[in-house]
Amino acid sequence: MxxxxxxxxxxxxxxxxRNADGSEIIDGANAPENSMxxxxxxxxxxxxxxxxxxxxxxxxxxxxxxxxxxxxxxxxxxxxxxxxxxxxxxxxxxxxxxxxxxxxxxxxxxxxxxxxxxxxxxxxxxxxIHLSTTEMNPSAKCKVAGWGATKSLGDVVDDLKVVDVSIINLQYCKSRWGHLPNNVICAGGDNTGKGICQGDSGGPLVCNRKAVGVVSFNDRKKCDYKENTDVPNVYTDVSxxxxxxxxxxxxxx
CATH class of the missing domain: 2.40.10.10 (Trypsin-like serine proteases)
Structure with a gap:
């Protein structure tokens, strides 16, 4: 039962x-041993x-x-x-x-x-890992990792994957989603070709060796991030x- x-x-x-959770890493690679x-x-x-x-x-x-x-x-x-x-x-x-x-x-x-x-x-x-105490600069380069799927509707994986993502302007992100609170960060997804997918929820968005975000959600219907109809990935802002x-x-x- x-x-x-x-x-x-x-x-x-x-x-x-779009109200559900995010998950797996898209267009990433196996994380080096002991790197995270x-x-x-x-x-x-x-x-x-x-x-x-x-x-x-x-x-x-x-x-x-x-x-x-x-x-x-x-x-x-x-x-x-x-x-x-x-x-x-x-x-x-x-x-x-x-x-x-x-x-x-x-x-x-x-x-x-x-x-x-x-x-x-x-x-x-x-x-x-230390937590970030300040909001992230929109130009920051970050990374996200997880054991989630590596393609839309895919299966979770055994080996940790990691991918580089960039912070996305929050006002632009809000315009793409239609509504978002102020206590989130957007990074990856959209039409960047890389980001999270189902199964990566809860993992860290890491910038400058600090955890700045918690993987929250994406558009669960697809994780390809190569079309203008895609939306940015959303993280809870740790700060x-x-x-x-x-x-x-x-x-x-």
Missing amino acids: LALHKFLMFLLLASLG PYMAAVFSGTNVVCGGFLIRDNFVLTAAHCHDFDVTHVVLGTNNVHGSDGVKISIEKTIKHKSCQTNNLLNGYDIMLLKLSTKVELGNKIQT KYLKWIETQIKANE
Whole structure:
């Protein structure tokens, strides 16, 4: 019955069009080993359902809508989510932003903390990443990574993919979507030929070695990003939630 519930939830999210989550990496390449030691693969049972990133030795930041997949544990310290070298840690608690409406991500607040059941040992393979405290310059060059699909309607992948993307002017992004809140960042997608796809949700947008955004959503119907009808990819702006993150970590330590 639980498996059926998860399958039905996946179909529901897949049918929500532009209000649903983003996922896989488009036009990317395999990430070099140990190049992104803060990456976390977020699982529901045996399936990778989202990405995330380690910001404390026992806290992972991800997207709030990943909560709908009944997340169970994370795997850290590996690029291959089904390899033998990863560190598996169960999720003790999910701390979802109370204002997020997972059936309408256009309202924003798509951010969630995962408290891990134990503190992870930091080292060369597992590290935390600093969060950006300022808004990003529109000319910034950034990268996004994940285990999501590599083409429209594709399957998630075992090996971590990464792609370079550029920040897109928010006013232009709003005009393309028709409506967006002010607490988001746009990067990739549109007609750039590269960006996120289904399965990359919750992963970090990284600029100047800092996490500036959380993968939130794209137009789920297609991930090719080569036509003028495509829209930019949307991320939750981490700098707008620093106080919330700090408060929630202190309350749940």
